[in-house]
Amino acid sequence: MSENxxxxxxxxxxxxxxxxxxxxxxxxxxxxxxxxxKARFPKVVRKMVDxxxxxxxxxxxxxxxxxxxxxxxxxxxxxxxxxxVNQYDYNWPPFGDGSGLGKGSYEKGIAKIKHLLPDKLEEAxxxxxxxxxxxxxxxxxACLIELEELNGQKxxxxxxxxxxxxxxxxxxxxxxxxxxxxxxxxxxxFISHEHFDHFWGLPVTMKYDPTIxxxxxxxxxxxxxxxxxxxxxxxxxxxxxxxxxxxxxxFASFVFAIPIICRVYGEQSMYFNIKxxxxxxxxxxxxQSIIQFAETAYREIKYENDNLHGVYGGxxxxxxxxxxxxxxxxxxxxxKYGFExxxxxxxxxxxxxxxxxxxxxxxxxxxxxxxxxDTAYLGNGDIITFGV
Amino acid sequence: xxxxxxxxxxxRNLVKRWPQPIPAIVSLVFTLxxxxxxxxxxxxxxxxxxxxxxxxxxxxTRWWLIVLIWMVYLFNYWPFKRSxxxxxxxxxxxxxxxxxxxxxxxxxxxxxxxxxxGNLGIAYFNPGQLTKLPGITEFFAIxxxxxxxxxxxxxxxxxxxxxxxxxxxxxxxxxxxxAKGFSIxxxxxFLSTVIYFLTMHSHMGILYYPxxxxxxxxxxxxxxxxxxxxxxxxxxWIMCCTVTVWIVETIWARYPFNLIKKNWLRxxxxxxxxxxxxxxxxxxxxxxxxxxxxxxxxGTRRAFAPDWRWxxxxxxxxxxxxxxxxxxxxxxxxxxxxxxxxNALIRTVLTILGGILLYIFYYKTSHLxxxxxxxxxxxxQFPMIPTIWLINIWLVHHWFMxxxxxxxxxxxxxxxxxxxxxxxxxxxxxxxxxxxxGWGLGAGTVAGIAIYFITIELLPVFxxxxxxxx
Numbered sequence: 001m002s003e004n005x006x007x008x009x010x011x012x013x014x015x016x017x018x019x020x021x022x023x024x025x026x027x028x029x030x031x032x033x034x035x036x037x038k039a040r041f042p043k044v045v046r047k048m049v050d051x052x053x054x055x056x057x058x059x060x061x062x063x064x065x066x067x068x069x070x071x072x073x074x075x076x077x078x079x080x081x082x083x084x085v086n087q088y089d090y091n092w093p094p095f096g097d098g099s100g101l102g103k104g105s106y107e108k109g110i111a112k113i114k115h116l117l118p119d120k121l122e123e124a125x126x127x128x129x130x131x132x133x134x135x136x137x138x139x140x141x142a143c144l145i146e147l148e149e150l151n152g153q154k155x156x157x158x159x160x161x162x163x164x165x166x167x168x169x170x171x172x173x174x175x176x177x178x179x180x181x182x183x184x185x186x187x188x189x190f191i192s193h194e195h196f197d198h199f200w201g202l203p204v205t206m207k208y209d210p211t212i213x214x215x216x217x218x219x220x221x222x223x224x225x226x227x228x229x230x231x232x233x234x235x236x237x238x239x240x241x242x243x244x245x246x247x248x249x250x251f252a253s254f255v256f257a258i259p260i261i262c263r264v265y266g267e268q269s270m271y272f273n274i275k276x277x278x279x280x281x282x283x284x285x286x287x288q289s290i291i292q293f294a295e296t297a298y299r300e301i302k303y304e305n306d307n308l309h310g311v312y313g314g315x316x317x318x319x320x321x322x323x324x325x326x327x328x329x330x331x332x333x334x335x336k337y338g339f340e341x342x343x344x345x346x347x348x349x350x351x352x353x354x355x356x357x358x359x360x361x362x363x364x365x366x367x368x369x370x371x372x373x374d375t376a377y378l379g380n381g382d383i384i385t386f387g388v
Numbered sequence: 389x390x391x392x393x394x395x396x397x398x399x400r401n402l403v404k405r406w407p408q409p410i411p412a413i414v415s416l417v418f419t420l421x422x423x424x425x426x427x428x429x430x431x432x433x434x435x436x437x438x439x440x441x442x443x444x445x446x447x448x449t450r451w452w453l454i455v456l457i458w459m460v461y462l463f464n465y466w467p468f469k470r471s472x473x474x475x476x477x478x479x480x481x482x483x484x485x486x487x488x489x490x491x492x493x494x495x496x497x498x499x500x501x502x503x504x505x506g507n508l509g510i511a512y513f514n515p516g517q518l519t520k521l522p523g524i525t526e527f528f529a530i531x532x533x534x535x536x537x538x539x540x541x542x543x544x545x546x547x548x549x550x551x552x553x554x555x556x557x558x559x560x561x562x563x564x565x566x567a568k569g570f571s572i573x574x575x576x577x578f579l580s581t582v583i584y585f586l587t588m589h590s591h592m593g594i595l596y597y598p599x600x601x602x603x604x605x606x607x608x609x610x611x612x613x614x615x616x617x618x619x620x621x622x623x624x625w626i627m628c629c630t631v632t633v634w635i636v637e638t639i640w641a642r643y644p645f646n647l648i649k650k651n652w653l654r655x656x657x658x659x660x661x662x663x664x665x666x667x668x669x670x671x672x673x674x675x676x677x678x679x680x681x682x683x684x685x686x687g688t689r690r691a692f693a694p695d696w697r698w699x700x701x702x703x704x705x706x707x708x709x710x711x712x713x714x715x716x717x718x719x720x721x722x723x724x725x726x727x728x729x730x731n732a733l734i735r736t737v738l739t740i741l742g743g744i745l746l747y748i749f750y751y752k753t754s755h756l757x758x759x760x761x762x763x764x765x766x767x768x769q770f771p772m773i774p775t776i777w778l779i780n781i782w783l784v785h786h787w788f789m790x791x792x793x794x795x796x797x798x799x800x801x802x803x804x805x806x807x808x809x810x811x812x813x814x815x816x817x818x819x820x821x822x823x824x825x826g827w828g829l830g831a832g833t834v835a836g837i838a839i840y841f842i843t844i845e846l847l848p849v850f851x852x853x854x855x856x857x858x
Binding site for chain 2: 008009010011012013014015016017018019020021022023024025026027028029031032033037038040041042044070071074075077078080081082083084085086089102258259260261263265287288289291292295316320321322323324325326328329330331332333334351354355
C-alpha cells in the first residue's frame with residue numbers, strides 16, 4: 001500500500017471515528033426526548049383476565065395505627081442505621097433480646113418467647129416489653145373484609161395481623177374478630193407484606209385459629225417463614241408468586257415484586273370487582289403506589305364498566321408525615337383515575353389525606369376513635385362499604 | 389517561586405513495578421479492599437457508623453468528592469510544597485491528605501452549610517431548625533437538610549472540575565496559589581449557588597406543607613416538560629454534566645475540544661459542549677428506561693415514576709464513569725497508538741461495555757454485600773453512593789498515593805515534560821482537515837445515526853434476554 005493511500009485511510013478512520021461519536025450523540029440529543037420516540041414505547045396489551053364479580057364488600061378497620069409516635073419510630077430507625085437496616089435487627093418487639101437498638105436478630109429474639117406462642121401471648125408480650133426498644137410504640141395494621149357473592153354467599157377474610165400482641169388482641173376483641181376466628185368464620189388471612197406492623201402480630205390470629213389458611217408473598221425472607229411456623233400455624237400456607245391470584249368470584253390478590261424499606265421485598269394487594277360499580281382496591285401499604293395498582297388492573301383484569309370505583313387502606317405516601325415532591329405528582333395525578341370513594345388511612349399519612357381533601361377527591365372521613373389521630377381519614381373501628 | 393502541586397499530575401512519571409495487567413489488578417484489589425473496609429465503617433446499614441440513611445452518607449460522599457477536586461484541581465495541593473509531594477512516602481501522603489480532606493469536609497458541612505447557611509439564612513440546611521417545625525421528625529429533618537446539601541453538591545461536582553477542564557482555569561491560569569484556587573472556588577461556588585436556586589430550591593420549597601409560594605416557584609417551571617415537580621429532573625442532567633466533564637478529562641483527554649486552536653473559543657465551546665453532550669446522555673438514558681420498562685406514569689412510585697427515572701439517569705451515568713476512571717488511572721488510558729479520535733472512540737466503547745457490565749453486576753449482587761436493598765427502584769437504593777465512594781477512593785489512590793503499590797512515582801525531567809508537550813501537540817496537529825477525513829466524517833455520522841437507531845431497536849431485546857433481578 002502506498003504512503004498516500006495509508007494517509008488517506010488514516011484520515012478516513014479519524015473522520016469516521018469523529019463522525020460516529022458526533023452522529024450518535026447528536027441523534028441521542030435530538031430524538032431521545034422528542035415526541036417521535038413515543039411510537040417506540042412497548043404497547044400496552046390488556047389481558048382482560050376475568051376474575052368474576054361480587055355483589056359488595058364491607059371493610060372494617062380493625063387497626064390502622066401501626067405505631068403511635070412517629071418521632072420514636074423514626075428515632076429508632078435513625079439510631080439503628082436508617083431505612084435499609086433489616087427489620088429483625090432493630091430489637092423491636094416481639095424480637096427484643098435486651099441487647100439494644102440495632103443489635104438484635106430474629107433468632108435471638110424469638111428464643112425468648114417461642115415457647116409461649118401462640119397461646120400465652122400476654123406473658124410473651126410482658127417478656128418482650130422488658131427486652132425490646134419502644135414496645136409501647138407498637139400498634140399494628142389489620143382489617144376485616146366481608147364479601148358477598150352475586151349468589152348471596154358470604155366470605156370473610158383478614159388482611160394483615162397487626163404488630164403488638166397486646167394492641168392487636170385488644171383490637172380483635174373490640175371488633176369481635178377473636179370470636180369470628182374461633183368460630184372459623186374467617187376463611188383466610190392475607191399478609192400484605194413482611195413489615196413488622198402488618199405481620200409480627202401473627203400469633204394473635206394463630207391464638208384464635210391456628211388452622212387458618214395463610215397467603216403470603218413468595219418473597220418472604222427465611223426469618224418470616226420461620227416466624228409463621230414459630231407462631232403455631234397449622235393450616236395451609238400459600239406462597240403467592242408475583243402476579244394475579246384469583247380467590248373467589250370478584251376477588252383476586254396481586255403480588256408486586258418490589259423492594260420495600262427495612263429489607264422487605266414484595267407486597268400483596270387485593271382487587272374486588274363490584275357488580276355495576278367497578279374495581280375496588282384494598283391494600284396494606286400499597287408500596288407499589290395506588291396509581292401503579294390501578295394501571296396494573298387496567299393491563300391485567302376485566303372489571304365492571306372499566307371503572308375504578310374505590311380504594312381502602314394504606315397508600316404509603318407520607319407514613320411518617322414526611323413529604324417529597326414526587327408525592328405531589330401523585331396528588332396531582334390521582335384525579336384523572338376517577339376513584340369514586342377513597343377510604344385511605346395508615347401509611348397514607350394525615351398530611352396526604354388533607355392534600356387529597358384540598359384537591360377535591362372523594363375522601364371518606366373517619367371518626368378518630370381508638371387512638372386514630374385525625375378525622376381526615378378512616379380511623380380504627382370505622383367501616384367502609386362498596387356496592388352496598 | 390514555590391509551585392506547590394501545579395501540574396504535578398502531568399509532571400509525574402508513574403513507573404509500573406510489574407508488567408501490565410499486574411499493576412492494574414493489584415490496584416483494583418487494593419482499592420476494593422479499602423472500599424469495602426471504609427464502606428463497612430462509614431456507610432453500610434449493618435456496619436459501624438451506618439451513614440447510608442441514605443441521604444447523610446450520600447451527602448458526605450458527594451462533598452468528599454468535591455473537596456478532593458478542590459484540593460487537587462483548584463488548589464494544586466497547596467499549601468504542600470512540591471518537594472514534599474515528590475519525596476514523601478505515598479502512604480504518608482495518602483493518610484495526611486485524606487485526613488485533611490475529612491477535616492475540610494466536616495468544616496464545610498457542619499460549619500458552612502448547617503452552621504452558617506442553615507442557622508442564618510435558609511432553615512432547610514439545618515436539621516435543628518427543621519425540628520422546630522411541627523410534624524417533622526428528627527430523622528427526616530436530618531435527611532431533608534442532607535438532601536439540600538447534596539443537591540448543592542451535585543452542582544459543585546460539575547462546575548468545580550468544569551472550570552479546570554473546560555475553561556482551563558481562565559482567567560486565573562497564571563496566578564499563584566492559593567490566589568488561583570480561591571478565585572476559582574469563589575466563582576464556581578457562586579455559579580453553583582445561582583444554579584441551585586434555579587434548579588433545586590423549588591424542589592425544597594414544595595417539600596414542606598403548605599407549598600412555600602412566597603420563597604420558591606411552586607409548582608416548579610419544569611413540571612410539564614419533565615412530567616414531575618421533583619428536582620430529580622435537574623439532578624439527572626447535572627449528574628450527566630459531572631460524568632461528561634470527567635469523560636472529557638479522562639478517556640477523551642479533552643478531545644474534541646482540544647482541536648480548537650483559539651483559546652477563548654475552545655474554552656467556551658468546551659464548557660457548553662459538555663452541557664450539550666450531558667443533555668444528550670440525559671435524554672437518551674431516560675428513553676432507554678422507557679424502551680425497557682415502558683412509558684413512565686406520573687404519580688406512581690419507583691420504577692415507573694418520572695422522578696425516579698430521572699434520578700436513575702444520573703445513577704446510570706455514574707456507572708459509566710467508573711470504567712472510564714479505571715481505564716485512565718490504571719490502564720494508562722489505553723489505547724494510545726492510534727489517532728486521538730480513534731483512541732477516544734475505542735476507550736468510549738470499552739467504557740460503555742464496562743458500564744453495562746458493572747450495572748448488571750451491581751443490581752444482581754450489591755444487596756448481598758453492601759447492605760443495600762434488592763431491586764432497581766427502592767427509595768433507599770442509591771447506587772451513586774457506592775460508585776462515587778469507589779471513585780473517591782480511586783482519586784485518593786491516584787492523586788494522593790501515586791497509584792502505590794502498583795506504580796512508583798518518579799518526577800519527570802524538564803526534557804521529558806517538553807517531549808510530552810511536543811507529542812501532545814503533534815497528536816492534535818495530526819487531526820487536520822483533508823478530503824479523506826471529510827468522507828470519513830460523513831460516513832461516520834451516518835454510521836453514528838444508524839448505531840443509535842439499531843441500539844434503541846436492540847435495547848428491549850437485550851434487556852428481556854437477561855434476568856438482572858430474580
